[in-house]
Amino acid sequence: MNNFDHIYKHNYPKLYRVAIKMLLHHDEAKDILQEVFMYYYQKTNSGYKIEYPTSWLYRATLNKCMDLNKCNQKTVSIEDHENNKSMLDENLAERSFQEQVIQKALSALCDSEKELAILYSEGLSYKEMAEITGIKYSSIGKTLSRTLKKLNGILKKMKYEMY
Structure with missing residues (x-):
């Protein structure tokens, strides 16, 4: 090979x-x-x-x-969530409801935050996330913490909890 x-x-x-x-x-x-x-x-x-x-x-x-x-x-704003429940893409129909909620919340993040949250969800190390995103290794932890806190706030506005 x-x-x-x-x-x-x-x-x-x-x-x-x-x-x-x-x-x-x-x-x-x-x-x-x-x-x-x-x-x-x-x-x-x-x-x-x-x-x-x-x-x-x-x-x-x-x-x-x-x-x-x-x-x-x-990108769909989080405020439109209640009005746009029917807007979920037909390709998402096969996904679980939880995944749909998470995707909706992720769409409210800016691109760099969304990238970081996705890389974290994939189990990448801080070093790998730093190499991929260009964020300093020493800043990854704090930036990721802020991103996850923001994501949690978005989910709470949608009346869901992150665990």
Whole structure:
């Protein structure tokens, strides 16, 4: 197995979960990952050295997801929650109600907070989160704490609890 195959098989499931959490659409997540891995393959085959491929792939995936979200303007304000219960995407129908609530709350966060919360939910270490987001390692803990506190406040406004 060559290096690209190993990196692809090792990282695809994790990156797919992140893309789904960012985009809420399976097809869009698959398309984004195809673009990211094609770009990675082209870069590495042209001689470009990527020192931390996993971090690079996470960053590229998050950037592509944010770009697509900006184009589609999928962000919904938390105040519209009560009026827009029927707005939940049909692709979310198969997801549990809890996941839908969490996705709605995440959509109220800014992009950098959403990224951090998603990376934390994926079980990444502070070091990995710092490499991916560009936030100083010494600041990750405090920034993550603030993000989770803000997320908890959003959920409380929606009359849910975070545990």
